[in-house]
Amino acid sequence: xxxxxxxxxxxxxxxxAIRASEDVSLTLMRGEIHALIGPNGAxxxxxxxxxxxxxxxxxxxIWFDGRDVTSLDTVARAQAGxxxxxxxxxxxxxxxxxxxxxxxxxxxxGRVMRFWRDVMRDAxxxxxxHAALSEVGLAAAVGTRVAxxxxxxxxxxxxxxxxxxxxxxxxxxxPMAGLGGEGTARLTPFLDGLRHRAPILLVEHDMDxxxxxxxRISVLVYGRIIATGKPDAxxxxxxxxxxxxxxxxxx
Amino acid sequence: MSLxxxxxxxxxxxxxxVMLFLMAAGLTLIxxxxxxxxxxxxxxxxxxxxxxxxxxxxxxxxxxxLIASLAAAAAAGALIELMVIRRxxxxxxxxxxxxxxxxxxxFSEGTRWLFGSFPLFLEIPPYLSGPVTLPGGxxxxxxxxxxxxxGLLVAAxxxxxxxxxxxxxxxxxxxxxxxxxxxxxxxxxxxxxxVFALGAALAGLAGALIGAIQSVQVGMGEPVLILAFVxxxxxxxxxxxxxxxxxxxxxxxxxxxxxxxxAVFAQFMAPQAASSVGSSLASMSIYILMAGVLVMRPSxxxxxx
Amino acid sequence: xxxxxxxxAAVFLGLLAxxxxxxxxxxxxxxxxxxxxxxxxxxxxxxxxxxxxGGLVSLGHAVFFGIGGYAMGILASHAQSYxxxxxxxxxxxxxxxxxVIWLVAMAASGLAALGIGALSLRTSGVYxxxxxxxxxxxxxxxxxxxxxxxxxxxxxxxxxxxxPGLNTLDPIQFFAICYVILGLALWLFSRxxxxxxxxxxGAARQNGExxxxxxxxxxxxxxxxFALSGVITGLAGALFADLNRFVSPTMFSxxxxxxxxxxxxLGGVARLFGPVVGAAVFILLEHVLGGLSEFxxxxxxxxxxxxxxFARGGIIGLIAGREVRHD
Numbered sequence: 001x002x003x004x005x006x007x008x009x010x011x012x013x014x015x016x017a018i019r020a021s022e023d024v025s026l027t028l029m030r031g032e033i034h035a036l037i038g039p040n041g042a043x044x045x046x047x048x049x050x051x052x053x054x055x056x057x058x059x060x061x062i063w064f065d066g067r068d069v070t071s072l073d074t075v076a077r078a079q080a081g082x083x084x085x086x087x088x089x090x091x092x093x094x095x096x097x098x099x100x101x102x103x104x105x106x107x108x109x110g111r112v113m114r115f116w117r118d119v120m121r122d123a124x125x126x127x128x129x130h131a132a133l134s135e136v137g138l139a140a141a142v143g144t145r146v147a148x149x150x151x152x153x154x155x156x157x158x159x160x161x162x163x164x165x166x167x168x169x170x171x172x173x174x175p176m177a178g179l180g181g182e183g184t185a186r187l188t189p190f191l192d193g194l195r196h197r198a199p200i201l202l203v204e205h206d207m208d209x210x211x212x213x214x215x216r217i218s219v220l221v222y223g224r225i226i227a228t229g230k231p232d233a234x235x236x237x238x239x240x241x242x243x244x245x246x247x248x249x250x251x
Numbered sequence: 252m253s254l255x256x257x258x259x260x261x262x263x264x265x266x267x268x269v270m271l272f273l274m275a276a277g278l279t280l281i282x283x284x285x286x287x288x289x290x291x292x293x294x295x296x297x298x299x300x301x302x303x304x305x306x307x308x309x310x311x312x313x314x315x316x317l318i319a320s321l322a323a324a325a326a327a328g329a330l331i332e333l334m335v336i337r338r339x340x341x342x343x344x345x346x347x348x349x350x351x352x353x354x355x356x357x358f359s360e361g362t363r364w365l366f367g368s369f370p371l372f373l374e375i376p377p378y379l380s381g382p383v384t385l386p387g388g389x390x391x392x393x394x395x396x397x398x399x400x401x402g403l404l405v406a407a408x409x410x411x412x413x414x415x416x417x418x419x420x421x422x423x424x425x426x427x428x429x430x431x432x433x434x435x436x437x438x439x440x441x442x443x444x445x446v447f448a449l450g451a452a453l454a455g456l457a458g459a460l461i462g463a464i465q466s467v468q469v470g471m472g473e474p475v476l477i478l479a480f481v482x483x484x485x486x487x488x489x490x491x492x493x494x495x496x497x498x499x500x501x502x503x504x505x506x507x508x509x510x511x512x513x514a515v516f517a518q519f520m521a522p523q524a525a526s527s528v529g530s531s532l533a534s535m536s537i538y539i540l541m542a543g544v545l546v547m548r549p550s551x552x553x554x555x556x
Numbered sequence: 557x558x559x560x561x562x563x564x565a566a567v568f569l570g571l572l573a574x575x576x577x578x579x580x581x582x583x584x585x586x587x588x589x590x591x592x593x594x595x596x597x598x599x600x601x602x603x604x605x606x607x608x609x610g611g612l613v614s615l616g617h618a619v620f621f622g623i624g625g626y627a628m629g630i631l632a633s634h635a636q637s638y639x640x641x642x643x644x645x646x647x648x649x650x651x652x653x654x655x656v657i658w659l660v661a662m663a664a665s666g667l668a669a670l671g672i673g674a675l676s677l678r679t680s681g682v683y684x685x686x687x688x689x690x691x692x693x694x695x696x697x698x699x700x701x702x703x704x705x706x707x708x709x710x711x712x713x714x715x716x717x718x719x720p721g722l723n724t725l726d727p728i729q730f731f732a733i734c735y736v737i738l739g740l741a742l743w744l745f746s747r748x749x750x751x752x753x754x755x756x757x758g759a760a761r762q763n764g765e766x767x768x769x770x771x772x773x774x775x776x777x778x779x780x781x782f783a784l785s786g787v788i789t790g791l792a793g794a795l796f797a798d799l800n801r802f803v804s805p806t807m808f809s810x811x812x813x814x815x816x817x818x819x820x821x822l823g824g825v826a827r828l829f830g831p832v833v834g835a836a837v838f839i840l841l842e843h844v845l846g847g848l849s850e851f852x853x854x855x856x857x858x859x860x861x862x863x864x865x866f867a868r869g870g871i872i873g874l875i876a877g878r879e880v881r882h883d
Contacts, residue, residue, distance in 0.1 A: 052769075078771035090766045092759040100766075103759050107770030112756050112777070119752040165770055288682045338865055344682055345613050349821050350864045352814045356857030364851045473810060477693045480686035488682065531701045538694035542675050545687065549678040 003066070004029050005169050005199055006082075011050055011060030020046040021057065022223040026201075028169055033191065033200045035210045038220035039243060044203050045087070047220065048173055051201070052084050053077040065168055078107065083167025083198070087174045089154040091146045097157055098142040101129035104164035132163035136190070152183045159187075170200040176209055184209055211235070219243065255389050260510050261503065266395045268502025269402030273457035274479035275486070275494040276409055277450025283489030284425045284446050285340055290351035291331065292454055292479070293472025294358035299324040299455025300462035300471060301362060304371040313376035317459055324455020325448040327358075332447040337440065355473070363469045370466035373459070398460050405453065406495055413491065422446060426489055478505075481537055485544045487554025496552060501537050508536035560876040564829040568742075571836065572735065579728050587727040588799070589843065593836045594734040595795045600819035600831025601741045602788030607817070608826030609749055610781040611761030612677075615813050616688030619672065619695045620665040620786040622808035624793025626699070627661035629711040629803035636713060654719045654733070657794055665790020666783050673782035677775055692813050699805035710804025717798055724798075734795055738832070741788055746828055748784075757781050789816070822863060824870030833871050 004027035013021040020043045028034050038044055049055040051062060053074035061070045069077055078084070091100050102119060105128040106112055119125065133139055136156040146154065155175060162170060175191070176184045188209050191200060195215075204210050210217065211231050218228040221243045227234060234240055278292050302323035307316035331354060339347045375394045382390040413419035421437050458472065465471070482501050486493025513529030520528065544552065571590055578586035599621055606612040634641050634650025641648040651657060676687045700708045716724045724730045748754050760767045760774040767774050797803045806812065815838070823834030841859065845852035867874055 074768045075771055075773045078769055084769045086765070086769070090763055090769070092762040092766055094762055095755075095759065099755060100759075103755055103767070103772075104770045106752055106756060107767070107772040111752050112772050113780070114752040115754075116747050116751055118747075118750045119755045120750065122752070125752075161766075161770065282682060288685060335861065335865070344685060345607070345821070345825070346864050346868070348613060348615065348685060349817065350861055352818070353857040353860035353864065355814075356853045356860070360851045360853040360857070364854070474693070477689055477810060481690045484679075484683055484686050484690065527701075527703050531698055534697035534701045535694050538690055541687070541690060545675055545678055550683070 002030060004063075005065055006051070006201065007063040008051065009061045009063065011057035011062065013046060013050060013055060013057050019223050021050065023060070024220070024223070024225055025060075026218055026225065026228070028199050028201050029215075030199055031195055032215040033195045033202055033213050035202045035204060035214035035217045036220060037204065037207070037210055037217060042220040043223040044220055045173070046223075048171065048203060052082065052171060078165065078167075081165075081168030082171055083162035083165045083169070084171045085158040085162050085173060085175055087177060087203075089151075089158055091154060091157060091161070093145075093147045095146060096142065097133065097138055097144050097146060097149070097153075098126075098129055100146060100157060101133050101142075101160055101164050102126065104132070104161035105129050108165040128164050128166075132160040133157075135163060136160040137186070151178050152180070155179055155183070155187075159190075167198055169198050170194070170202075172200055173203045174205060175202070176204055176206045188212055255387070256510075258387070258389055259391060260506055262391055262395065262399070264503035264506035265499060266399050266402075266502070267506055268499035269399050269406075270457050270461055271475070271478055271482050271502055272402055272406060272495050272498035273453045273460075274475055275482040275498050276406070276491055277453045278476075278479055279483050279486070279489055279491065279494045280422070280446055281450045282483075284422055285443055287336065287339060288344055288347050288351070289336070289450075290348060290476065291354035291358065292450070293474075293476030294355050295324045295328055295451040295454040295472070296458035296475055297362060297467075297469065297472040298327050298358065299458035300373070300467040301366060301371065301458075302455065303459035303462055304373040304467045305366075307373055308371070313374075313379070313463075316373065317456065320455045320459030321452045324458070325452040327455075328451020329444055329448040332444050336447060337443065340443070359469050366469075368469065370468035371462075373462040373467055375463045394463065401456075401460065405456070409491060418442070418445065478537070481541050483551070484541055485551055487551025490551070490553040493551055493553030500540065504540050505533075505537050508533040512536070560827070560829075560872065563872065563876050567829055567832055567836070568739070571832070575728065575731055575735075584727045587731055589839055591727070591731045591734050591799055592796075593832075593839050594731065594738045595792050595799060596816070596819060596838070597832040597835040598734070598738045598741055598795065599789045599792035599816050600823070600835055601738070601745055602785045602790075602792060603816050604785075604820050604826065604831050605745060605748070605788065606782050606785035607820055608830065609754060609761070610757050610778055610785075612778060612782060612785075613685050614676075614688040614782070614785075615685050615810070615817065616672065616676075616690075616692035617785070617789050617816050618692050618808050618810065618812035620669055620789040621793035621796070621812055621816065622695060622699065622803075622805070623665040623668055624661035624790035624795075625797035625803040625807040626705065626711075626793075627664050627790070628657050628717070628794040628797040629713060630705055631657050631660060632713045632717055633705065633711050636715075652715070652717045654717045654724070654798070657717060657798075658791055661790045661794035662787045665793070666787040669783040669786025669790075670779065673779045673786075677778050677782065689810060689813065692808060692810055696805055696808040696810070699808050706804070708805060710802060710806075713797075713801045713803075716801055730799070734799075737791065737795070741791075742828060742832070744788075749828070753777065753780070818860060822860070822870055824872035827870065827872045830870055830872055837871060 006028035008024060008026040010023050010025050011021055012023055024047060036044060046055065050057050053072055061068055063069065064080055064082060069080060092103065102125050105125045133142060136159050138153060138156050138160060141153060149157065159175060176187060179187060184206055192213055194200060214231055216228060217231055217234045218225050219234065219240050226239050226243065227237045274292065274296060278289060281287055281289055299320035303316040303320040306319035307313060335350060335354065339350055379394045379397050381393055383393045383396065385391055413422055421442055425442065478501060482494060482497040485500060486497030512533045513526045516525035516529040571593060575587050575590045603614065603617045606614050631650045632652055635652045641650055672691050676684055679687060705711050718724055719733060722729045756767060756772050757777045760777050764774045793807060819831045819834035819838055822837055823830030823832065841856055845855045863870065
């Protein structure tokens with residue numbers, strides 16, 4: 001058995017008296033989609049921030065691709081190969097779709113400190129950007145200003161920017177949020193294929209998508225992981241059913 | 252240096268700090284509640300000083316002069332809040348900086364037009380002039396002692412206002428969450444005008460108090476404004492307590508730096524060189540203090556991280 | 557959208573046309589005014605790099621303007637009095653050569669910008685504004701209290717510094733120098749804004765989180781932008797001192813910082829020619845309103861208020877439309 005790509009080892013984080021993460025351990029194996037679910041207020045966003053590097057855990061460690069990244073910031077973790085998409089679209093709103101994608105390609109390739117050449121004529125960067133945009137279906141919108149995009153298109157662009165970084169693993173925070181049935185139906189098979197390029201740690205509310213996609217599911221409740229396992233096992237788990245009591249998605 | 256001289260300088264530092272607090276408190280309140288950076292706060296200080304000097308000249312009463320400074324600065328503050336400032340709350344900091352910079356130009360030139368370029372003088376009233384003897388045989392000007400007293404009273408009043416009164420509750424709510432207080436049914440635009448006028452009145456009072464020991468002239472407000480910014484950066488934006496601590500720190504550092512640094516350099520340099528190096532460094536000391544605080548705590552001593 | 561390049565060309569050639577016309581009608585004062593426009597515009601181009609591209613609202617750019625000015629003043633005053641700057645460990649003499657002075661001015665202001673930027677960029681927003689303003693004041697008081705170079709009274713240089721092959725005392729030749737430098741700075745700005753660095757810097761202004769998520773540290777981008785910005789404004793300071801043959805602590809004052817910012821805003825933030833239009837309008841207002849009333853700053857304040865409150869995007873925005881290029 002190979003070692004996990006992302007290995008979260010017993011991290012805890014408190015804000016005053018509130019324990020937002022309590023001894024959370026989680027792994028992401030190569031080739032898998034590992035979904036993280038939990039009711040609102042379970043501490044999902046605090047956990048994501050610790051994995052992405054916005055917050056430092058009080059204790060425990062985070063290993064990525066064989067090295068301890070616990071003390072690295074978001075920039076260093078992105079450089080190390082963690083591709084992130086945000087729950088609320090986080091893009092350069094006044095720039096075009098293509099510019100946002102080129103920005104993604106730029107960061108990974110360390111070509112930022114170039115002051116003279118027109119970056120929008122850099123063939124290598126443009127190729128990466130165009131490829132990523134057409135993969136998510138935004139090829140027709142390259143020249144559009146992000147502020148003029150629809151909500152769904154912004155979500156697609158989020159994923160495309162992550163793709164331009166050719167990350168080793170994806171950290172996706174509710175990529176389906178606000179997409180509606182049709183958008184979700186389109187994104188689901190895309191993510192399904194993506195796992196073979198890089199595994200995905202998927203935080204998602206849409207239970208249909210989660211159960212359709214995930215190889216494994218972890219359930220976070222009150223900052224603790226109460227269960228990790230295959231979708232079927234999670235569906236049967238009594239504790240999980242209790243946490244989600246009344247939630248039709250599981251029944 | 253003798254102990255007596257040292258204590259005297261300490262008191263000077265505290266007096267300077269207390270005056271800076273009057274400026275910084277208004278600025279930090281206005282920023283905390285409305286999210287506004289107001290460069291024209293120095294103009295309100297100047298308006299207070301001019302109003303006081305003018306009324307004192309007409310009536311001969313120092314008390315009336317102080318009342319006039321409070322009233323004129325509060326009125327000017329309320330006026331610009333209603334006419335200009337309230338259009339800026341939703342704007343970015345750049346627009347706020349420029350619009351309030353424009354207000355400085357208008358106020359400064361307007362004052363020059365009304366009163367001319369020559370400084371006015373505000374006399375210390377007889378009952379506050381002359382030295383008093385403090386315990387330990389230290390002779391200290393009564394007026395400066397009075398400034399310290401007034402400043403500390405205002406500070407206490409401000410803390411009580413914010414902790415105890417209805418308007419204080421609204422101010423604190425406004426700092427925490429601007430939308431929530433509108434939802435609570437508080438008349439938010441009235442609250443903003445009141446807070447702005449209150450900050451302006453404090454600046455005007457500071458201008459009048461200092462006007463009696465320095466000259467009253469156009470452009471007197473901006474150097475003090477910038478020092479008040481240093482105070483806020485050190486204390487942390489939005490914190491009245493931070494403003495008080497920062498103001499005293501800045502006052503002491505500046506005053507003691509000016510006295511001590513030349514003396515320190517005189518230990519190992521020729522007297523003339525020592526006094527020039529010492530005074531040059533002293534003029535930078537508070538900025539060095541600010542840089543030090545920034546390195547340790549980028550959001551100030553009492554700022555929210 | 558396409559009107560902006562046309563407008564830019566018209567402004568740039570217009571400035572030249574004014575000077576040529578003044579030359580033909582023998583009005584040296586107009587040439588001096590146009591030279592002032594070119595130099596102040598250059599200072600504004602520097603600030604526009606930090607403010608327009610980087611979103612860094614610096615109210616302390618007078619520091620770099622003043623350092624440039626004093627670099628000129630100090631070097632030229634030593635050359636004027638034939639006394640070396642430093643004798644030990646190496647002999648450094650003053651100079652009256654513009655290119656040397658420019659290099660020193662740019663290096664010194666760039667270093668100062670690195671230092672101030674490294675500290676100030678630890679913060680953001682309103683803290684950043686206050687801190688840059690405070691650092692400006694620090695240099696101002698230092699210049700006043702440091703007696704070696706004139707203290708509060710400043711330094712006079714009797715003869716304008718020289719440039720190989722040109723007679724800098726001839727107003728039009730000195731204008732030509734400033735005009736060419738302004739043109740080069742605008743070219744640099746335009747390249748920079750389209751470069752990889754410019755893209756990342758602009759993205760960091762709009763969304764710092766996004767830039768970090770793709771593995772780029774905004775702090776480094778901003779620090780480099782701030783330093784470059786200081787270099788350009790410092791060069792403008794050296795030229796300004798040479799224009800007046802005089803430097804004083806006023807160059808370090810907060811009003812100077814405010815005015816440089818006014819040039820940028822009046823013309824249009826982040827617009828290539830914003831500072832040029834802004835400086836030209838400022839000098840024009842100063843000249844016209846200054847002739848009408850001693851208290852012309854009141855009117856300037858009123859104009860500025862109107863622009864900020866009602867004409868966001870500045871003068872170029874009014875003429876060429878609000879949208880900034882995004883191809």
